[in-house]
Amino acid sequence: MLDAATEVFATHRDLLFSLVHNLLGSVADTEDVLQETWLAWASARHSGIANSRAYLVRIAVNQALARLRRARRERAVDPGPWLPQPLLAGPAGAEDGALREESVSLALTVVLQTLTPLERAVFVLREVFGYDHGEIAGLLGRTSAAVRQTAHRARSGVRSRRPRGEPGPELRRAVTERFLSAALGGDLGALMDVLAPDVVMWTDGDGTPGIARRVVEGRDRVVRLVRAKAPGLPAGLTVRCVNTSREPAALLFAGDRLHTVVVLELTPAGDRVSGIHGVVDPGRLTRVV
Known part of the structure; x- marks a missing residue:
């Protein structure tokens, strides 16, 4: 008692x-x-x-x-x-x-x-x-x-x-799937299409090797970074779409291990990605699943 x-x-x-x-x-x-x-x-x-x-x-x-x-x-x-x-x-x-x-x-x-x-x-x-x-x-x-x-x-x-516009969760999930399919599949043309020209990418690697320790701004720079880092990703990554806090997110798994959480911001029209948040620090993934 x-x-x-x-x-x-x-x-x-x-x-x-x-x-x-x-x-x-x-x-x-x-x-x-x-x-x-x-x-x-x-x-x-x-x-x-x-x-x-x-x-x-x-x-x-x-x-x-x-x-x-x-x-x-x-x-x-x-x-x-x-x-x-x-x-x-x-x-x-x-x-x-x-x-x-x-x-x-x-x-x-x-x-x-x-x-x-x-x-x-x-x-x-x-x-x-x-x-x-x-x-x-x-x-x-x-x-x-x-x-x-x-x-x-x-x-x-x-x-x-604050990011402008609040596209609905279904649209955000669809754009997230488009982005990940292009990024993980190496389709640079599709990746360019889904990213806004002024897209910004943040990653929190906490010193994890191979992770950009800076904010990357602009579509061309983001695409170059994705192209450079993609070969170093674990083979056979699987994706599960979920909700974290108030927004859709994608969980990337290497086998049974959670590798990355990706949350996207969209343009006001909801058709392109204006912000990419990638959480990869293992210490910050312990309470996600």
């Missing part, structure tokens, strides 16, 4: 997981923050806490903010591409639908990386989880006016960089 403190934490754990993962983009870091939150909660004097949910969220968000600031400093030293960890399955015990409702797309998460840690936290709390400015001020120890200004800056930053 769970004691009262454990039961309260378990009740809110899925919310905390979803919130922190939206901020950090890493399952391992999210689990670490939840462990730190649990330790703080377990040692607290619960009789003086009027709102346990707000207390837990405040601890988790501020722990995540501290990690975001450290990660920002580290990425200033290592400027290679970074992508969040895609989630197919939710945290233990979570309902998949609830997780999807409280998550942002991989493409939007990449945009959020351009915000300051504070702007990102305010944006996620306000736009994804629906907290009002006063509630966010209480969680972050700021005034409502300051939070309102931060929220405005965050929305403006996201609006200026």
